[in-house]
Amino acid sequence: DTAVSQTPKYLVTQMGNDKSIKCEQNLGHDTMYWYKQDSKKFLKIMFSYNNKELIINETVPNRFSPKSPDKAHLNLHINSLELGDSAVYFCASSQEPLGLAGNNEQFFGPGTRLTVL
Amino acid sequence: AQSVAQPEDQVNVAEGNPLTVKCTYSVSGNPYLFWYVQYPNRGLQFLLKYITGDNLVKGSYGFEAEFNKSQTSFHLKKPSALVSDSALYFCAVRDEGDSNYQLIWGAGTKLIIKP
Numbered sequence: 001d002t003a004v005s006q007t008p009k010y011l012v013t014q015m016g017n018d019k020s021i022k023c024e025q026n027l028g029h030d031t032m033y034w035y036k037q038d039s040k041k042f043l044k045i046m047f048s049y050n051n052k053e054l055i056i057n058e059t060v061p062n063r064f065s066p067k068s069p070d071k072a073h074l075n076l077h078i079n080s081l082e083l084g085d086s087a088v089y090f091c092a093s094s095q096e097p098l099g100l101a102g103n104n105e106q107f108f109g110p111g112t113r114l115t116v117l
Numbered sequence: 118a119q120s121v122a123q124p125e126d127q128v129n130v131a132e133g134n135p136l137t138v139k140c141t142y143s144v145s146g147n148p149y150l151f152w153y154v155q156y157p158n159r160g161l162q163f164l165l166k167y168i169t170g171d172n173l174v175k176g177s178y179g180f181e182a183e184f185n186k187s188q189t190s191f192h193l194k195k196p197s198a199l200v201s202d203s204a205l206y207f208c209a210v211r212d213e214g215d216s217n218y219q220l221i222w223g224a225g226t227k228l229i230i231k232p
Contacts, residue, residue, distance in 0.1 A: 004160070041205060043161075043222045056219050090160055105151065106220075108160030 003027050004109040006091050012115045013081055020077045021112045023091030031055075032074035033092040033106065034066060043090075049074050050096075078114075086116045119144050121210045123223035130198045130230050138193040138226045140182075140208030147213040150191040151220065152182055155205040164206075167191060178202070198230045 004025045013019055025032060033056075034046040048056035052068040063079040078085060091109040120143045130136040142148055152164040165176025172184040182193045193206060205227050209220040 041155075041225045043207065043225070045219050045222075048219065058219075092161075105163035105166060106153075106161075108153075108162070110160045111158075 004091055004093055004107050006089075006109040006112050008112060009110065010113050010115075012117065014117055015081055015083060017081050018077070018079045019081060019114070020075055021089055021091075021114075022073070022075045023109055024073050025091075025093040025107070025109075026072065027093055027095075027107060029093040029095050029107070030071055031094045031096060031104075032068065032071070033094075034074065034076050035090040035092060035108075036060075037088045037090060037111070039087070047074075047076075081114075081116045083116050086114055088113050119210060119212050119215065119221045121208055121221050121223040123206075123208055123226045125226050126224075127227040127229065130228070132200055132230050132232050133197050136195050136198040136202070136228065136230070138206050138208075138228060140191045140193065140223060142189050142191065142208075142210040144210060144212035145214070148189075148191075149211040149213060150182075150184060151209040152176065152180070152191075152193050153207045153209065154178075155207065155225070157204070161207060164193070200230045200232055203228055203230045 007022045031050045033048045036044050046060050047066045049068045051071050065077045068074045088111045090111050092106040094104040094106045122141045150167040153161040155161045165174050167174045167184045175181045180195050205225045207225050208223040211220050
């Protein structure tokens with residue numbers, strides 16, 4: 001059973017399009033995250049939700065909008081895609097926010113490789 | 118400001134030899150420290166963490182890490198490397214007193230184990 005799943009695995013699209021990436025976790029965790037990993041493998045957090053509430057919102061363009069319909073799902077919608085959005089996007093979850101328990105490890109999905117042409 | 122550094126972009130080790138992947142950190146309070154591994158085309162996997170207690174922490178796949186407060190380091194080690202250990206390794210840190218709910222990630226170190 002996949003703990004954290006993302007769809008699609010690969011996404012190739014044209015500049016200017018709008019696309020969504022879906023994430024689901026079956027671990028019963030309360031907190032979910034979106035990360036962006038660039039071509040140099042640098043990992044940057046974008047958003048974090050705890051029980052469907054936004055708790056981390058790093059400086060990302062407002063073309064990126066996360067949506068959490070329930071605590072098992074955190075989707076990422078991207079408007080007006082740009083070349084620089086090309087990256088691998090990882091979803092992750094943890095039992096609680098790091099700020100509460102302080103030490104909860106995160107479980108990562110397999111990633112979505114987004115290529116903007 | 119919190120930060121974490123992985124000074125080596127790549128580490129090459131012969132199979133069977135001990136390996137070390139370095140990590141140093143900077144926080145104003147007590148650190149929570151983590152190591153994750155990323156295999157090619159996969160998501161990150163948790164290896165081990167230091168929160169408090171013994172400075173030597175044991176984790177998955179035979180890895181261990183030693184917390185050294187005076188040197189602000191948390192180097193990852195394994196006594197005998199396997200070819201299957203070849204992957205990208207990330208160190209991460211969080212300040213215990215920081216109210217932000219996020220980890221600060223290192224840039225990653227590519228570990229190559231040669232047969």
